[in-house]
Amino acid sequence: MKRVLHYMRKYWYLYFFGSIALLSSIVLDLFTPMITGTIIDDVIEGGNISIFKGLITGLIGITLGRAVLGYIKEIMFDFAGSNIICGLRQDLFDHIQSLSLGFFDRKNTGELMSRIKDDADRVWEGISFGLMLFIEIIIYFVIATIFMFRISAKLSLLAFITLPFIAYMAILLEKKIGATYEKISEQNATLNTTAQENIAGIRLVKAFARERHEIKKFLAHNEGYYKLNMEQARIWSRFFPSIEMLTNILPILVIVFGGSMVIGEDLTVGTLVKFTGYMNMVIWPMRSFGFLSNLMAEAKASAKKIDKIFVEEPEIKNANKPAKLDKPKGKVEFNNVSLELDGKKVLDDISFKILPSKTLAIMGATGSGKTSIINLLERFYDTTDGEILIDNERINDIELTNLRENISVVMQDVFLFSDTIKENISFGYGDLLANDVIINSAQSAKADDFIEHMEEGYDTVIGERGIGLSGGQKQRISIARALAKECKIIIFDDSTSALDMKTEHKIQKEIDKKDDITKIIVAHRISAVKNADEIIILEDGKIVERGNHDSLIKMKGRYYDTLKEQYEGYAV
Ligand SMILES: Nc1ncnc2c1ncn2[C@@H]1O[C@H](COP(=O)(O)OP(=O)(O)OP(=O)(O)O)[C@@H](O)[C@H]1O
Incomplete structure (x- = not known):
């Protein structure tokens, strides 16, 4: 992971501008509940029609602004991720080229191909989409929480009652998926090797009429791959509905307790709508925790595998001040x-x-x-x-x-x-x-x-x-x-x-x-x-x-x- 961070530092400015666009988009989004609340309290209930046009224009402006900022944000993170992974993949390939034959005696082609292609792709997903989602989740969560507390601390505390459970589940999910994904990545390498060897040696396979044997061999590895993916799916399906359920409790709690506060005139309808708007900004990051954990666990496991190749040193090295054969005679x-x-x-x-x-x-x-x-x-x-x-x-x-x-x-x-x-x-x-x-x-x-x-x-x-x-x-x-x-x-x-x-x-x-x-x-x-x-x-x-x-x-x-x-x- 350290190596990936090193590459990320090189493109810090893309992440920086991407994050600025992301932050600006969130700030704009924060105005939506405010405007909606004002429309309910001041226009619908208060009858102040004169401000309606301005508020609607504001909502349209926010929508357009967010679309533009969203584009900038996506392109910056994708650009950074693609550049980084292109560099990482190239360096990995260069490094593999620099390794001595002893290394190739120990490794097989399929495994190396998996590292260069599939594992690099997983890291790419992590550092582009994953990282963007991570930053977005954190910013949304922090800002929306502040706004919620400013509206009603009591209601906010109630809303966050499920948060520690969700966080615990996300951490557990990350660990379990990480361990399974390491096995999936290994099995992917084996599958690649089997397919690569079979295709390269197809003449031999056909000459010995061993197609059925090869199919069986591939099937066994493919089944292993399938089982591991099913194991991952099972982990995911065990955790994801619980995270969903816990986040779905939030609106119920807010409607029940917020509604009673409105009835007791501690809160206006508009303010409750505003609060719900901010709460939704907190709910989706919570829901995405699981998905993000999954994505990051895979990226981390793949980065570890890539790193294992980077730490390999060529056994055959140049001397300190190597000589050169100038017009060799050939003795x-x-x-x-x-x-x-x-x-x-x-x-x-x-x-x-x-x-x-x-x-x-x-x-x-x-x-x-x-x-x-x-x-x-x-x-x-x-x-x-x-x-x-x-x-x-x-x-x-x-x-x-x-x-x-x-x-x-x-x-x-x-x-x-x-x-x-x-x-x-x-x-x-x-x-x-x-x-x-x-x-x-x-x-x-x-x-x-x-x-x-x-x-x-x-x-x-x-x-x-x-x-x-x-x-x-x-x-x-x-x-x-x-x-x-x-x-x-x-x-x-x-x-x-x-x-x-x-x-x-x-x-x-x-x-x-x-x-x-x-x-x-x-x-x-x-x-x-x-x-x-x-x-x-x-x-x-x-x-x-x-x-x-x-x-x-x-x-x-x-x-x-x-x-x-x-x-x-x-x-x-
Ligand atoms: N990378 C390796 N790791 C371990 N043993 C090896 C390796 N390469 C070759 N050997 C062993 O070294 C011995 C000599 O192999 P080498 O390839 O030099 O033989 P050769 O005389 O060229 O044979 P041939 O005529 O079949 O090509 C063999 O016993 C072989 O098993």
């Missing part, structure tokens, strides 16, 4: 590097050196730690032991953005955005990349041919996961994207697995031509690694064999066995 060194994730040793004492423009290939069974080496070089995680250097500079001392800007990677898991092919290749560097670079990269990645055959060529829009493209086509766009970045260090993480040998070979030849860049190739196929200057074989996070193609064959170890398996029946 990469791992010195006795180890990595532990979730208490499990993923890499153990890894050392290698790649000189500028040389190629290192990494092989090994699945789960042996190949991608982890890349994750460390990109500083997605920090080493548990040892150090990694680029151009003799410790990567922990290099500015994070600068480090990642200087390494290009073709990820194992291809991800394409729902955008044009051109945008997917240039990926954020659009204005900085010449068209030639994009086309050349696509040519080197052997993607140019199929792109040119598309009706809109490079301007063809593709789906979120490259719907409409084959696995190999997606991989080639992903390779083109990495090449277009034109870095001194390029990593290919199992990036040709979906390609046929012929295309893979063609791409390799293109990549080999780029003899001024350092390459790290992770692959399972001998054909993809055999030209590397050094090949390392990993097993359970350790290097168990190293050398070049020829020396590894001579060694007749794991590499040789793999070669035999892959080329069985062919002359090697």
Whole structure:
């Protein structure tokens, strides 16, 4: 909530002018019972017709004035709320972007989407409409009460007899709704995750004919969501009628006791009408207490959830005075590097050196730690032991953005955005990349041919996961994207697995031509690694064999066995 207050301070002037409009509107409204009372006492009973026109004009003026002020009030509070939530949502998104991969390992997409969208919306309702209602209620309540007491203290005390009960109920309601809403918000995140995962993985669901299973899973979460909402509705329906009843007692008390005061000539009819008018100004704030409590409880619970993300710190941080790679040469060194994730040793004492423009290939069974080496070089995680250097500079001392800007990677898991092919290749560097670079990269990645055959060529829009493209086509766009970045260090993480040998070979030849860049190739196929200057074989996070193609064959170890398996029946 503190964070929200910080944003609110920035737009204090909107709240200020909104509150002035609100106050002025209330002040105008306070004249209504006065005028009505005067019409009854002086015009109807007293027969003073001459003032009638003026009083009616006054009533019309109040109505028009309140409409204008009401507009100003609404627009100011809405404007403030929208600006604040836009800023808060943007900062939340920026903050999420700044967090390290470890955070994303722990959170799921649906939950984060709920925080950015639904929870931010709840806070928005609280700080715009909710806050306006709160200020309005307080001002109406205080001013109208003063007026009521000025008319008749006795009648006022009687009218307020139910007030402590209403206040007690509103507080209780806020607490109960707050607790339930926290659960609703959690369940909303789960529901979002289930829907998001199902839609993203719809091909898999259909391929395994698991629609019914998925529907059941969604139904279970949806039912949970429904039950929590029903629980909230039950709390609301338990409290709201009681608050209504208590506020409805007020007019009865006033009519009975006020009426007897009029009969006893302690009060005129006009004054009683005036008093009733002010009392109505107190009744609606009392009635709104419950609704407001509900609104604020939800906003508070959502703000708490958003805050939990804001307090997350990126685990991977810049050094105090980070260095920058200026015209990097591309030398990469791992010195006795180890990595532990979730208490499990993923890499153990890894050392290698790649000189500028040389190629290192990494092989090994699945789960042996190949991608982890890349994750460390990109500083997605920090080493548990040892150090990694680029151009003799410790990567922990290099500015994070600068480090990642200087390494290009073709990820194992291809991800394409729902955008044009051109945008997917240039990926954020659009204005900085010449068209030639994009086309050349696509040519080197052997993607140019199929792109040119598309009706809109490079301007063809593709789906979120490259719907409409084959696995190999997606991989080639992903390779083109990495090449277009034109870095001194390029990593290919199992990036040709979906390609046929012929295309893979063609791409390799293109990549080999780029003899001024350092390459790290992770692959399972001998054909993809055999030209590397050094090949390392990993097993359970350790290097168990190293050398070049020829020396590894001579060694007749794991590499040789793999070669035999892959080329069985062919002359090697
Ligand atoms: N974020 C993580 N948290 C915990 N353990 C992890 C994490 N990422 C990877 N691991 C574990 O680290 C080990 C190495 O994973 P890694 O992805 O580096 O293997 P790999 O050799 O690239 O496998 P593949 O060839 O299947 O891609 C695996 O046992 C994996 O379960």
